[in-house]
Amino acid sequence: MLLTNVATLAPLLAASDEHVEMVAVEDLSTLVTVTAIVLVVAVAAVRLSARTGLPSLLLYLLLGVALGEAGLGVAYEDIETSLVLGYLALVLILAEGGLTTSWSDIKPSIAPAVLLATVGVVVSVAVVGAAGHFLLGLSWEVALLLAAIVSSTDAAAVFSVLRDVRPKARLAGILEAESGFNDAPVVLIVVALAERLTEGVDNTPLVLLPVLVLAELIGGVLVGLTVGFVGAWVMRQLGAAASGLFPIGVMAWIVLAYGVAQLVHSSGFIAVYLAALVLGNVAMPHRATTRSFAQGLGWLAQIGLFVMLGLLASPSELPGQIVPALVLGAVLLLVARPLSVAASTLWFRMPVRDQIFLSWSGLRGAVPIVLAIVPIVLGAQNLQWIFNLVFVLVVVFTLVQAPTMPMLARRLGVIDTEHARTLDIESTTLEELGADMLEITIGEGSRLHGVEIFELRLPVGADISLVVRDTGPFVPTPQTELRHGDQLLLVVPVGLRETAEARLHAVDRAGRLAGWGSDEG
CATH class of the missing domain: 1.20.1530.20 (Na+/H+ antiporter like fold)
Incomplete structure (x- = not known):
């Protein structure tokens, strides 16, 4: 079977009786100290990972090797x-x-x-x-x-x-x-x-x-x-x-x-x-x-x-x-x-x-x-x-x-130059209103560049509440012109999220006239 x-x-x-050894109270301080140091080093490895392009998890693997028999000599063989x-x-x-x-x-x-x-x-x-x-x-x-x-x-x-x-x-x-x-x-x-x-x-x-x-x-x-x-x-x-x-x-x-x-x-x-x-x-x-x-x-x-x-x-x-x-x-x-x-x-x-x-x-x-x-x-x-x-x-x-x-x-050419993701913001108000908050980044090749916010024709109830640009964040007006590199915060009712995202993708590909011609996105 x-x-x-x-x-x-x-x-x-x-074989539990053979392999499990209880940690003595006097060893607890050493165990806690070593564990805390490992976690601090592991958190620091995330920054090193971002600079090198290596997954931080590989660095954790090498950290384990450094702690083991060829490094600090920590003995662990319990398969x-x-x-x-x-x-x-x-x-x-x-x-x-x-x-x-x-x-x-x-x-x-x-x-x-x-x-x-x-x-x-x-x-x-x-x-x-x-x-x-x-x-x-x-x-x-x-x-x-x-x-x-x-x-x-x-x-x-x-x-x-x-x-x-x-x-x-x-x-x-x-x-x-x-x-x-x-x-x-x-x-x-x-x-x-x-x-x-x-x-x-x-x-x-x-x-x-x-x-x-x-x-x-x-x-x-x-x-x-x-x-x-x-x-x-x-x-x-x-x-x-x-x-x-x-x-x-x-x-x-x-x-x-x-x-x-x-x-x-x-x-x-x-x-x-x-x-x-x-x-x-x-x-x-x-x-x-x-x-x-x-x-x-x-x-x-x-x-x-x-x-x-x-x-x-x-x-x-x-x-x-x-x-x-x-x-x-x-x-x-x-x-x-x-x-x-x-x-x-x-x-x-x-x-x-x-x-x-x-x-x-x-x-x-x-x-x-x-x-x-x-x-x-x-x-x-x-x-x-x-x-x-x-x-x-x-x-x-x-x-x-x-x-x-x-x-x-x-x-x-498979990078997503214009992407939207849900922001993990703990907001009871948003949950009670049935709304989502999305972050949109306008990539270098996006045709959202030069489009004014009112020209996006987002569904009723969806609103771009903040634009983050090199000069700093600001609250936009309907006439605010979007630019490459802008980050937008979009508040949208849950039921209209897919519609709003589809509209943004359409304008991203076809520009302000998306929907008027053959390209609906």
């Missing part, structure tokens, strides 16, 4: 606990991703994203698995297991880079949705393949594996949507609760989705992401507070996860895996990922430049490194080297891909 990811906790539970904490961190990261993702932004991208997370994963596993077998001489079972481990893009890494690159809305939506969806099928495949290399475990026949994976995914989808909508209804009834407690209740529903899905032998990760997506997109009070709370938990989970994985690494064992990691990483980046994107977007007539950007943007991060622990925890023999290989692959190819993404996006 196919064991879902909760089954990997069994060895930990069985089983690491897997449990890794899964918990992934739950919080997916919860943050779902809560902060706008359904209207990713809705047009759902179909290609789902195909990338399913068909794309199968293509990637097949191609990288074949490379591992023929180029590295691995057995088919080990090669396919390794391919499955590295096939998942990482939500934390993708979200981190997209904040700076800002590609076109459809491309950003595909990448965000794919990274939220693909953890679930990949975890199921990795566990199933790892079981086949473990003695004493009932193996699922390979012909049944796709059916069982699909069944668990469907179960996770049903659980996630059900818990999400039920949780939204309950939390609306509790809307009068203090804003400080409200986000805790929302997160509790999301974590509940994971637990319920696992109890009924379905995918907990897909359940978490969908429950969070529902709760993040329905009308609820304290929405900004909830998102801020989720983002804080997500950052804390990411920092802890990457530092912990860095602590697990043994730098002395990494050089031996550099060549295999470069071989498989090159095949993954230059062959498997482009084929996955082409196969998944075949029906959508996606331009070649968009496919190239999607291919280069398939960042790997903590997820493959966490999944590399699974075979070890399950008891598969002689596979400890997989962790080191995956660790090297993630570090090297993050260094290659992440800093070059902004330049590639500019060369391909």
Whole structure:
């Protein structure tokens, strides 16, 4: 029978007496001090990340290595606990991703994203698995297991880079949705393949594996949507609760989705992401507070996860895996990922430049490194080297891909020069009025330049309340002329948000006469 990811906790539970050591009271001050210093350094790493173009999460990984055996000498080798904490961190990261993702932004991208997370994963596993077998001489079972481990893009890494690159809305939506969806099928495949290399475990026949994976995914989808909508209804009834407690209740529903899905032998990760997506997109009070709370938990989970994985690494064992990691990483980046994107977007007539950007943007991060622990925890023999290989692959190819993404996006012309995003402003007045506040940035190529505000012909009730320009912020008049580089604050009734955004995009493309001719935007 196919064991879902909760089954990997069994060895930990069985060996808990051997691995869990309670922290003595006299050690608490040292633990708290070191943890606080790590968090302060991690926060500082965000600024360094902005200057270098590297995801800050990679810097956290290297921070863990610096704290470990080759640096300050912190000893940490508890693989089983690491897997449990890794899964918990992934739950919080997916919860943050779902809560902060706008359904209207990713809705047009759902179909290609789902195909990338399913068909794309199968293509990637097949191609990288074949490379591992023929180029590295691995057995088919080990090669396919390794391919499955590295096939998942990482939500934390993708979200981190997209904040700076800002590609076109459809491309950003595909990448965000794919990274939220693909953890679930990949975890199921990795566990199933790892079981086949473990003695004493009932193996699922390979012909049944796709059916069982699909069944668990469907179960996770049903659980996630059900818990999400039920949780939204309950939390609306509790809307009068203090804003400080409200986000805790929302997160509790999301974590509940994971637990319920696992109890009924379905995918907990897909359940978490969908429950969070529902709760993040329905009308609820304290929405900004909830998102801020989720983002804080997500950052804390990411920092802890990457530092912990860095602590697990043994730098002395990494050089031996550099060549295999470069071989498989090159095949993954230059062959498997482009084929996955082409196969998944075949029906959508996606331009070649968009496919190239999607291919280069398939960042790997903590997820493959966490999944590399699974075979070890399950008891598969002689596979400890997989962790080191995956660790090297993630570090090297993050260094290659992440800093070059902004330049590639500019060369391909896929940057969104005019964008609008919801501002997370905690304002009871706005919530009671049923209004949203958007920030619009006018890019260098936008035809909004030179248009006076009254010429925008925004829907009744929508109003540009502030313009921020080089000379400073000011309240505009209907005759205020917009310029390149302006930042606008737009207050719009919730029901008219899409109409207002569509009108702005139309004028951005066609100028003040948009709508009078054939181009309605």
